[in-house]
Amino acid sequence: MPENLRDIKRRIRSIKNTEQITKAMEMVAAARLRHAQERVEQARPYSQEIDALIKRVAGSFSDLTHPFFLARERQQVGYVIFTSDRGLCGAFNSHVIRRAEIELAKEKEAGLIIIGRKGRDYFRRRNYNILSEFVNIGDDPAVDQARGIARTLVDLYNGNIVDEVNLVYTEFISTGKQRPVVYKLLPLTQPSAGSEEAKDIKIIDYIIEPSPQDVLAMLLPRFIEAEVYRAVLESRASEEASRMIAMSQAKENAGEMIEQLTLLSNKLRQAAITKEIAEIVGGAEALKG
Amino acid sequence: MAEQAKGKWKTFKLEVITPERVVVKEEVEAVVVPSKDGLLGILRNHAPFIGALDIGVLKYLKDGHHRYIACNEGIFEMTGSELRILSDTAEPGEIIDVERAKEAQKRAEARLKQKSREIDILRAELALRRALARQRAAEAASKQ
Numbered sequence: 001m002p003e004n005l006r007d008i009k010r011r012i013r014s015i016k017n018t019e020q021i022t023k024a025m026e027m028v029a030a031a032r033l034r035h036a037q038e039r040v041e042q043a044r045p046y047s048q049e050i051d052a053l054i055k056r057v058a059g060s061f062s063d064l065t066h067p068f069f070l071a072r073e074r075q076q077v078g079y080v081i082f083t084s085d086r087g088l089c090g091a092f093n094s095h096v097i098r099r100a101e102i103e104l105a106k107e108k109e110a111g112l113i114i115i116g117r118k119g120r121d122y123f124r125r126r127n128y129n130i131l132s133e134f135v136n137i138g139d140d141p142a143v144d145q146a147r148g149i150a151r152t153l154v155d156l157y158n159g160n161i162v163d164e165v166n167l168v169y170t171e172f173i174s175t176g177k178q179r180p181v182v183y184k185l186l187p188l189t190q191p192s193a194g195s196e197e198a199k200d201i202k203i204i205d206y207i208i209e210p211s212p213q214d215v216l217a218m219l220l221p222r223f224i225e226a227e228v229y230r231a232v233l234e235s236r237a238s239e240e241a242s243r244m245i246a247m248s249q250a251k252e253n254a255g256e257m258i259e260q261l262t263l264l265s266n267k268l269r270q271a272a273i274t275k276e277i278a279e280i281v282g283g284a285e286a287l288k289g
Numbered sequence: 290m291a292e293q294a295k296g297k298w299k300t301f302k303l304e305v306i307t308p309e310r311v312v313v314k315e316e317v318e319a320v321v322v323p324s325k326d327g328l329l330g331i332l333r334n335h336a337p338f339i340g341a342l343d344i345g346v347l348k349y350l351k352d353g354h355h356r357y358i359a360c361n362e363g364i365f366e367m368t369g370s371e372l373r374i375l376s377d378t379a380e381p382g383e384i385i386d387v388e389r390a391k392e393a394q395k396r397a398e399a400r401l402k403q404k405s406r407e408i409d410i411l412r413a414e415l416a417l418r419r420a421l422a423r424q425r426a427a428e429a430a431s432k433q
Contacts, residue, residue: 042310049306049375053366057339143308206337209326218341218364222308222375229308 005272008265012258019254025088026247032139033175033240039140040172040233047226054219059191061212067158068220069190076109078131078162080153080185080228082169082235083119085136089239090246092170092178093118096235099180100168104128111162113153115232131156141236146229154224157186169231170238176245178238185227188220301333302371303349305358305379312379313349313358320372321348322365323422331372338367342376344418346426354433357382359426361419382430385423394420 058064081100083093097119104110111131114120120133132152137145156162165186170178208215303320305313322329323345342363349356363376397417401410 039309043308045304045311046306046308046375049366049373050364053339053364053375146308206339209324209338209340215339215341215364218362222363222377226308 005265005268008261008268012261012265015254015257015261019251019258022247022250022254026244026251029240029244029247033237033244035140036233036237036240037172040230040237043226043230043233047223047230050219050223050226054216054223055191056206057208057212057216057219064213064216066216066220068186068188068224071187072163074163076111076162077107078111078113078153078156078165079103080113080149080165080167080169080231081115081119081123082167082231083114083116083122084235084239085117085138087118088246089243092239092242093122096168096170096180097122099182103166103168103182111156113149113156115149115235131161137232137236139236141229141232143225143229146232147225149232150221150225150228153185153228154221167227167231169235170242172234172237172241175241178241183227183231185224188223299333301369303374304371305347305360305374305376307376307379312381315349315351317349317351319350322372322374323347323360324365331367334369335367335372337369338365340365342374344415345422346382346429347374347379348429355429356433357426357429359385359419359423380423380426382426382428385427385430387424387427390420390423390427394424 058069079100081096083096087093093116104112109129111129112123113131114123114133115135115137117135120130120135123130134145134149153165157165164184167183167185169181169183171181172178300316300318303313303315303317304311318332320331322331322340323343325341325343328345329340342360342365344361345359347358347360349358359378359380359382360374361377361379363374365372365374367373394417397413397420400413401417
């Protein structure tokens with residue numbers, strides 16, 4: 001704690017500046033969060049419909065095959081880890097990285113695909129086996145970026161470089177609640193013939209052109225894209241929510257410090273006045289004598 | 290307007306959905322879908338159908354007016370009372386930037402002239418077809 005009045009005043013001014021900056025950052029994060037949340041909502045119908053269609057087509061023709069449905073021996077397991085490009089977002093990155101490390105510790109051989117600069121820096125420093133990385137995703141990720149990631153994942157999987165693909169991302173539950181989750185993307189579970197959607201199709205008796213197999217081959221890569229896109233968007237929304245809360249806390253802490261320092265400065269000022277009066281009174285007494 | 294004079298056609302629900310958003314969600318009277326097997330006209334109560342969508346212009350009729358959407362590859366599903374179109378991208382003709390589409394066309398044509406790998410040629414061809422479809426959709430929309 002500074003001792004003299006002038007230092008304290010200077011310190012208060014500096015903290016006030018910090019408070020203003022964190023307040024501005026909180027507001028920016030809130031605006032971006034709202035936008036990111038909208039994107040998550042808007043993307044939902046597509047992935048729901050794709051999922052329902054796959055269940056309908058694959059569930060009703062059990063003889064359909066696709067490489068994505070075939071589980072193979074897990075030699076190298078791929079983990080896609082979604083982190084942020086920028087910092088100052090509380091424990092967002094450390095939570096998702098810790099979740100990933102729990103999984104990685106269980107694997108004999110793992111290959112990483114890293115999204116975001118923070119994750120890349122972390123895993124590079126620790127000499128993990130990084131197969132691919134995507135940085136500078138930006139504030140408003142476009143579906144094309146998710147397509148690029150999805151294409152890389154499919155290539156790694158089809159090329160037998162990884163035998164399983166897992167996504168590790170932060171699920172957005174609400175502004176106050178986000179949770180890192182692990183989600184197995186590939187291989188896909190073949191929908192069972194007993195599902196509701198499959199029963200539908202038996203009753204409706206669809207015409208499928210060119211053929212169920214071809215339609216499935218069109219649906220599955222799009223499903224992968226939609227899932228990657230969803231993970232990117234949810235991760236973005238979680239990042240901004242986490243940043244907003246971190247900044248709001250920083251703002252409150254700054255306010256508290258200002259309060260304490262103001263109190264201290266008032267005390268010191270009062271002490272100085274008291275001392276001056278005592279000196280004057282003392283001087284006057286001496287003159288009388 | 291001729292269709293309306295004869296009495297309105299029975300409507301059904303049309304949804305055009307891309308990974309980013311729902312582009313169209315309307316009660317419509319008729320739709321022409323660019324499928325992989327050619328243009329496919331769909332009215333209410335069409336037999337249940339799942340098909341492959343191709344790059345092209347989707348056209349639909351609502352309240353006697355035609356509207357045009359530039360589509361990409363994807364899948365469509367007709368249940369009888371609902372037509373759902375899942376397209377990689379979809380742009381209504383009115384909002385298409387024709388200049389940009391023309392530039393994309395030129396770029397794709399230039400790439401096709403170069404000798405390059407097969408995959409690049411394939412991509413350039415797709416880009417060219419997309420650029421042309423967007424121009425067609427924009428032109429058709431402007432004539433309304």
